Amino acid sequence: MLGGRTNHWGRISLRFGPDDFKHKDIDGLGENWPISYDDIKPYYDRLDKMVGVFGSKEKRRNDPDGFFLPAPKPRLHELYYIKGAKKAGVDVIPSRLSILTKKLNNDRGVCFYCAQCNRSCTAYADFSSSSVFIIPAVNGGGQVDLYVNSMVRTVTTNDEGKATGVSFINKEDRLEYKLKGRSVVLGASACSTARILLNSKSKQHPNGLGNSSDNVGRYLHDSTGAGRAGFVPALMNRKTDYNEDGVGGLHVYSPWWQDNKKLDFPRGYHIEVWGGLGMPAYGFGFNVSDLNKHIGGEVGGYGDKLRDDAKRFRGAVVGMAGRGESIAMRDNRCELDSDVVDQFGIPVLRFNYKWSDYERYQAKHMQETFEEIIHGMGGITLGDTPTEEQDWGLLKPGQIIHEVGTTRMGNDPKTSVTNKFCQLHDADNVFVVDAGPFTSQADKNCTWTIMALAMRTSDFIIEEYKKKNI
Numbered sequence: 001m002l003g004g005r006t007n008h009w010g011r012i013s014l015r016f017g018p019d020d021f022k023h024k025d026i027d028g029l030g031e032n033w034p035i036s037y038d039d040i041k042p043y044y045d046r047l048d049k050m051v052g053v054f055g056s057k058e059k060r061r062n063d064p065d066g067f068f069l070p071a072p073k074p075r076l077h078e079l080y081y082i083k084g085a086k087k088a089g090v091d092v093i094p095s096r097l098s099i100l101t102k103k104l105n106n107d108r109g110v111c112f113y114c115a116q117c118n119r120s121c122t123a124y125a126d127f128s129s130s131s132v133f134i135i136p137a138v139n140g141g142g143q144v145d146l147y148v149n150s151m152v153r154t155v156t157t158n159d160e161g162k163a164t165g166v167s168f169i170n171k172e173d174r175l176e177y178k179l180k181g182r183s184v185v186l187g188a189s190a191c192s193t194a195r196i197l198l199n200s201k202s203k204q205h206p207n208g209l210g211n212s213s214d215n216v217g218r219y220l221h222d223s224t225g226a227g228r229a230g231f232v233p234a235l236m237n238r239k240t241d242y243n244e245d246g247v248g249g250l251h252v253y254s255p256w257w258q259d260n261k262k263l264d265f266p267r268g269y270h271i272e273v274w275g276g277l278g279m280p281a282y283g284f285g286f287n288v289s290d291l292n293k294h295i296g297g298e299v300g301g302y303g304d305k306l307r308d309d310a311k312r313f314r315g316a317v318v319g320m321a322g323r324g325e326s327i328a329m330r331d332n333r334c335e336l337d338s339d340v341v342d343q344f345g346i347p348v349l350r351f352n353y354k355w356s357d358y359e360r361y362q363a364k365h366m367q368e369t370f371e372e373i374i375h376g377m378g379g380i381t382l383g384d385t386p387t388e389e390q391d392w393g394l395l396k397p398g399q400i401i402h403e404v405g406t407t408r409m410g411n412d413p414k415t416s417v418t419n420k421f422c423q424l425h426d427a428d429n430v431f432v433v434d435a436g437p438f439t440s441q442a443d444k445n446c447t448w449t450i451m452a453l454a455m456r457t458s459d460f461i462i463e464e465y466k467k468k469n470i
């Protein structure tokens, strides 16, 4: 799909901070990146100006400020969240989302606060790479040829082991074709790129392209995630005739605020907030009438009773989601499944990924914090507190969809797949521009860093072309 997951992502656009690139120096775990914040900062800056992101200058050491458009003000449920968080000692700042709150150029409109970003924006005020990058590139100068409905099977190589192009399946006629290129840039997402590389076996690359060190697919890691919701009786019977419009996402969030020296787990997490006057919900997993049990009301009913419940309780549930940093482990990996192929006969991936206590204790801390915040809002926690047997509600690896690290970068070809410019150690005309090269994840969502790194790699490729190195 053109634009991949940025068609329906959350648009939370956070920079990694200086500590995130050198966390091994702080706690001895994982590996440092071969680059620092200063190497990537100019690209974050360019991205902010080119794509647009709202936020606020906060001068927080590990949550660097960018070039921000004005942030929308907190809505009522977010004001309650701020109140609860303050009591729990948790920092709250305006969120940082790639949505235009001010005009950036003539191709894109300004957000009119319809809160429907997940249905795609008719004004192109939100960022999706399809509308903001690909369509303008195709219309702009005829420099781009698109091959849609095409599935890359392998990177083809020559006798010297260099890439010569790709072979791909046209999903319409189901035939295989070849494309030739001076270099190959893979951006199929961390796991799909690992799959392509592992499937690209040749005499020169018997373990798959870029895999002489047996690291392709390894060090796969996702963000940690756990959530909780609370019912806030003070938010019942809300008037609906005042303006509570907003973007289709959070207006405030809590960046990591703690010092790990005082905690029993490494790294941190941030908190995303949800709630407000969305469409009243009823159905699987949520029956608004259930909330009656917390205020001595009658649970159940339909017709007028259900309509009345939907109105009384609308906007009275506030939820939180923690998204944190896990430690990259060599044995957490994806690899080719020797028994299973897809409909085109291409071997698929199988996964081996286990959380450790580092991540479990982080989830425990999330749950304790969420409960404190809900109580601080004057709210009642919904559902039971997840137990140790339930890993304190820690979601399964892969569920947060921030998979990174499968072609990690490093200076040593024995322990890494790409160098600091996301260039394969084993074939210098192959580059990876998704989250594969991430050495570690940080307690932030990964996409702003994927894009900044991709821009840096593009500059590098142009320079290498000019020097005739590739």
Ligand SMILES: Cc1cc2nc3c(=O)[nH]c(=O)nc-3n(C[C@H](O)[C@H](O)[C@H](O)COP(=O)(O)OP(=O)(O)OC[C@H]3O[C@@H](n4cnc5c(N)ncnc54)[C@H](O)[C@@H]3O)c2cc1C
Residues within 6 Å of the ligand: 001, 002, 003, 004, 005, 006, 008, 009, 010, 011, 012, 013, 014, 150, 151, 152, 153, 187, 188, 189, 190, 192, 193, 196, 401, 402, 433, 434, 435, 445, 446, 447, 448, 450
């Ligand atoms: C619901 C949701 C919410 C999210 N919210 C956020 C957020 O708020 N902030 C954030 O930072 N991140 C968020 N993410 C994560 C974010 O979407 C991803 O990190 C990001 O899109 C990854 O970009 P990518 O280009 O590497 O991969 P993708 O977006 O997955 O794009 C890869 C593309 O390659 C194509 N492809 C794959 N294999 C092949 C092949 N063999 N041949 C040809 N093409 C191929 C795919 O079809 C796709 O178009 C969210 C993800 C989801 C699903």
Ligand code: SF4
Residues within 6 Å of the ligand: 099, 100, 110, 111, 112, 113, 114, 115, 116, 117, 118, 120, 121, 122, 123, 124, 125, 126, 246, 247, 248
């Ligand atoms: S809320 Fe989202 S979909 Fe609506 S105008 Fe703003 S960016 Fe577009």
